[in-house]
Amino acid sequence: xxxxxxxxxxxxxxxxxxxxxxxxxxxxxxxxxxxxxxxxxxxxxxxxxxxxxxxxxxxxxxxxxxxxxxxxxxxxxxxxxxxxxxxxxxxxxxxxxxxxxxxxxxxxxxxxxxxxxxxxxxxxxxxxxxxxxxxxxxxxxxxxxxxxxxxxxxxxxxxxxxxxxxxxxxxxxxxxxxxxxxxxxxxxxxxxxxxxxxxxxxxxxxxxxxxxxxxxxxxxxxxxxxxxxxxxxxxxxxxxxxxxxxxxxxxxxxxxxxxxxxxxxxxxxxxxxxxxxxxxxxxxxxxxxxxxxxxxxxxxxxxxxxxxxxxxxxxxxxxxxxxxxxxxxxxxxxxxxxxxxxxxxxxxxxxxxxxxxxxxxxxxxxxxxxxxxxxxxxxxxxxxxxxxxxxxxxxxxxxxxxxxxxxxxxxxxxxxxxxxxxxxxxxxxxxxxxxxxxxxxxxxxxxxxxxxxxxxxxxxxxxxxxxxxxxxxxxxxxxxxxxxxxxxxxxxxxxxxxxxxxxxxxxxxxxxxxxxxxxxxxxxxxxxxxxxxxxxxxxxxxxxxxxxxxxxxxxxxxxxxxxxxxxxxxxxxxxxxxxxxxxxxxxxxxxxxxxxxxxxxxxxxxxxxxxxxxxxxxxxxxxxxxxxxxxxxx
Amino acid sequence: xxxxxxxxxxxxxxxxxxxxxxxxxxxxxxxxxxxxxxxxxxxxxxxxxxxxxxxxxxxxxxxxxxxxxxxxxx
Amino acid sequence: xxxxxxxxxxxxxxxxxxxxxxxxxxxxxxxxxxxxxxxxxxxxxxxxxxxxxxxxxxxxxxxxxxxxxxxxxxxxxxxxxxxxxxxxxxxxxxxxxxxxxxxxxxxxxxxxxxxxxxxxxxxxxxxxxxxxxxxxxxxxxxxxxxxxxxxxxxxxxxxxx
Ligand code: SF4
Ligand SMILES: [Zn+2]
Numbered sequence: 105x106x107x108x109x110x111x112x113x114x115x116x117x118x119x120x121x122x123x124x125x126x127x128x129x130x131x132x133x134x135x136x137x138x139x140x141x142x143x144x145x146x147x148x149x150x151x152x153x154x155x156x157x158x159x160x161x162x163x164x165x166x167x168x169x170x171x172x173x174x175x176x177x178x179x180x181x182x183x184x185x186x187x188x189x190x191x192x193x194x195x196x197x198x199x200x201x202x203x204x205x206x207x208x209x210x211x212x213x214x215x216x217x218x219x220x221x222x223x224x225x226x227x228x229x230x231x232x233x234x235x236x237x238x239x240x241x242x243x244x245x246x247x248x249x250x251x252x253x254x255x256x257x258x259x260x261x262x263x264x265x266x267x268x269x270x271x272x273x274x275x276x277x278x279x280x281x282x283x284x285x286x287x288x289x290x291x292x293x294x295x296x297x298x299x300x301x302x303x304x305x306x307x308x309x310x311x312x313x314x315x316x317x318x319x320x321x322x323x324x325x326x327x328x329x330x331x332x333x334x335x336x337x338x339x340x341x342x343x344x345x346x347x348x349x350x351x352x353x354x355x356x357x358x359x360x361x362x363x364x365x366x367x368x369x370x371x372x373x374x375x376x377x378x379x380x381x382x383x384x385x386x387x388x389x390x391x392x393x394x395x396x397x398x399x400x401x402x403x404x405x406x407x408x409x410x411x412x413x414x415x416x417x418x419x420x421x422x423x424x425x426x427x428x429x430x431x432x433x434x435x436x437x438x439x440x441x442x443x444x445x446x447x448x449x450x451x452x453x454x455x456x457x458x459x460x461x462x463x464x465x466x467x468x469x470x471x472x473x474x475x476x477x478x479x480x481x482x483x484x485x486x487x488x489x490x491x492x493x494x495x496x497x498x499x500x501x502x503x504x505x506x507x508x509x510x511x512x513x514x515x516x517x518x519x520x521x522x523x524x525x526x527x528x529x530x531x532x533x534x535x536x537x538x539x540x541x542x543x544x545x546x547x548x549x550x551x552x553x554x555x556x557x558x559x560x561x562x563x564x565x566x567x568x569x570x571x572x573x574x575x576x577x578x579x580x581x582x583x584x585x586x587x588x589x590x591x592x593x594x595x596x597x598x599x600x601x602x603x604x605x606x607x608x609x610x611x612x613x614x615x616x617x618x619x620x621x622x623x624x625x626x627x628x629x630x631x632x633x634x635x636x637x638x639x640x641x642x643x644x645x646x647x648x649x650x651x652x653x654x655x656x657x658x659x660x661x662x663x664x665x666x667x668x669x670x671x672x673x674x675x676x677x678x679x680x681x682x683x684x685x686x687x688x689x690x691x692x693x694x695x696x697x698x699x700x701x702x703x704x705x706x707x708x709x710x711x712x713x714x715x716x717x718x719x720x721x722x723x724x725x726x727x728x729x730x731x732x733x734x735x736x737x738x
Numbered sequence: 739x740x741x742x743x744x745x746x747x748x749x750x751x752x753x754x755x756x757x758x759x760x761x762x763x764x765x766x767x768x769x770x771x772x773x774x775x776x777x778x779x780x781x782x783x784x785x786x787x788x789x790x791x792x793x794x795x796x797x798x799x800x801x802x803x804x805x806x807x808x809x810x811x812x
Numbered sequence: 813x814x815x816x817x818x819x820x821x822x823x824x825x826x827x828x829x830x831x832x833x834x835x836x837x838x839x840x841x842x843x844x845x846x847x848x849x850x851x852x853x854x855x856x857x858x859x860x861x862x863x864x865x866x867x868x869x870x871x872x873x874x875x876x877x878x879x880x881x882x883x884x885x886x887x888x889x890x891x892x893x894x895x896x897x898x899x900x901x902x903x904x905x906x907x908x909x910x911x912x913x914x915x916x917x918x919x920x921x922x923x924x925x926x927x928x929x930x931x932x933x934x935x936x937x938x939x940x941x942x943x944x945x946x947x948x949x950x951x952x953x954x955x956x957x958x959x960x961x962x963x964x965x966x967x968x969x970x971x972x973x
Pocket of ligand 2: 757758759760761762775776777778779780
């Protein structure tokens with residue numbers, strides 16, 4: 105059945121490989137995917153290890169519902185101690201790798217040690233081999249996957265891999281599959297690189313048995329019909345995540361010129377431009393939203409290049425943040441980061457920061473080797489992407505991530521850097537939106553919109569609707585506000601989405617099918633049914649919340665063990681001191697209020713059952729069964 | 739199912755957009771590439787995919803003037 | 813009414829829901845190796861093509877079957893596989909020019925698309941409409957109209973000018 109997938113422990117130093125079944129008790133505690141990965145990291149990692157040393161542990165997994173008729177059940181989760189933040193590293197991606205890993209008989213891979221020379225793992229029908237990867241070293245992301253298929257003689261092989269970014273230990277290097285699917289945040293690609301692990305290839309022909317196949321198919325058919333009927337899905341099918349730009353840049357909710365403006369006035373890189381370049385759209389495994397564009401770069405030095413994307417994040421990274429206003433530049437930037445395997449978000453943000461430092465004279469032509477690193481200089485921006493991936497000149501410093509780079513650059517550099525826990529913020533400007541701000545400040549993997557962002561807070565939903573969403577599955581009768589500029593009830597929203605996204609990540613279903621960008625999609629009730637039909641495991645919506653709570657608290661414990669304090673759940677001063685200069689009246693002249701923000705953090709901690717220093721109270725740990733961790737059951 | 743689920747399910751909002759300034763929903767004329775918000779007067783560029791409407795971006799050329807007008811009204 | 817399962821590769825997004833639905837419907841498990849439909853992909857170009865049994869009129873599989881396990885089913889307009897007669901020699905797999913006949917390594921038998929007895933599950937799950945089950949008599953009319961829209965526009969303009 106869907107539950108009989110195994111876990112494998114691979115030691116690259118000794119070459120030893122052990123496999124074990126995953127006890128159903130572990131499923132009941134953590135489901136799988138991100139949740140179980142977090143348990144594995146907490147149990148297998150020693151506190152304080154160097155993230156780029158052989159002591160780090162890399163986990164790769166497929167969620168509990170991957171490869172089942174549950175909606176868009178395609179996600180691969182990758183975990184490790186993050187070389188970027190030093191806290192929990194966790195990232196997931198779509199594509200076709202996770203289902204193939206399951207067809208090959210495995211749900212979780214735990215990779216330890218360091219291979220003496222480049223290798224890749226070959227996972228096929230219950231077996232795992234460590235193979236020589238020296239011929240792959242130095243190759244870009246799509247070529248690496250092609251070479252593996254060629255070497256093993258099977259075009260159906262699905263592989264994840266690193267590009268030269270991961271090889272060069274860029275601290276925000278991706279693990280990738282396909283042309284653009286990237287586990288981008290947290291720098292797990294650098295962890296693979298540090299282990300001399302270039303790729304993991306999978307191919308399998310084992311059944312994923314469905315507990316109630318008829319009901320599972322029927323339920324999914326209805327769910328898909330519902331999802332497909334929403335305006336959100338239709339917009340995503342047509343435009344992908346780039347549609348968001350039409351709302352955020354228009355309103356004034358983006359970072360422009362690093363953090364100097366909240367809107368690119370005159371912005372001309374909206375999603376509609378993709379029509380001139382698109383060849384169609386593509387879905388991940390089992391997904392009807394197919395938000396990924398297939399495109400061809402038509403002009404310039406990259407003419408004739410096939411690529412996929414770009415996402416909203418790349419519009420920010422190679423558009424608004426760096427003050428560039430050309431859609432072609434976004435297309436090229438997106439292609440480059442995916443080819444090299446580095447995080448589009450971190451790359452764009454860090455270049456934008458460097459541009460502001462250059463503008464302020466903190467970085468000079470000497471530092472940039474003569475490169476005019478000015479806002480709006482498309483060529484310089486694209487060149488910088490390359491230098492980061494290749495670790496050349498200033499690129500070598502920026503490849504170290506915000507905090508280490510700031511230290512090396514010195515002066516006031518850190519003051520201008522927009523980061524939380526050492527991870528750069530998305531290109532959104534959260535000064536007018538306290539709920540979004542609280543989410544990035546408290547996210548377990550650093551500044552991040554995919555841990556908890558209550559994006560639907562931007563939709564001005566009536567209070568009645570908010571109540572029907574946020575009032576359960578665990579009772580909540582505190583305040584809720586339809587006004588996104590308000591501080592009222594926002595900690596509950598953040599906590600609720602945190603729990604939902606954690607649960608979704610445990611199952612491997614895509615967040616775009618959940619209550620993330622649309623209030624109409626999958627939440628706890630639907631998850632409970634999906635899990636039951638496909639696996640036979642019975643959980644009430646409340647119990648799914650408890651599982652998510654347990655997994656999220658493990659992430660918190662991991663971070664606390666690595667030295668996290670309350671001060672890390674905070675934003676940089678610019679959010680509180682510099683008012684937003686432009687945008688629509690509703691977002692103009694906004695800063696966050698320190699006292700109110702502190703109060704939100706307090707409220708958020710108390711909703712979680714954590715004390716005022718952000719540490720889970722003993723009774724909280726007891727309630728969710730974490731008082732005995734680490735338990736080493738797996 | 740929430741209220742928004744019920745109404746979006748009927749596909750009612752496919753041809754509607756929501757003004758980003760005042761949050762009122764309105765239906766631009768099918769295929770029109772510009773539309774004025776009937777509630778606040780802001781002008782938006784619209785894009786279409788069949789009958790599916792979406793705000794593309796503001797009319798930047800008159801952006802400052804429009805902003806000045808709404809803030810006067812406000 | 814006689815119907816044909818037609819594939820429009822231009823609409824296919826490569827999601828493989830059809831493969832999944834097919835396998836779960838027929839064997840109660842998801843396993844592409846046991847699915848009757850397969851989406852062939854060229855990932856470096858973003859090209860995808862769903863492939864399945866074409867239900868041939870002069871089917872090579874029927875011709876080659878030594879046990880008459882394969883036959884033309886005129887009621888459902890498909891090629892039928894009778895497992896009571898099949899000996900599993902796989903001659904049909906060799907003979908099929910499209911790879912429409914497959915081998916189910918778990919059930920230890922050959923497999924082919926049975927169009928779910930007139931209501932194909934893959935079609936139901938194909939959201940973009942790359943798979944369609946349409947009346948055989950009008951299959952080319954649908955295409956003519958789709959392509960004709962463009963042509964008509966050009967010609968109207970020509971007439972107007
Ligand atoms: S379900 Fe439709 S879109 Fe998805 S792979 Fe199959 S044919 Fe293509
Ligand atoms: Zn308006």
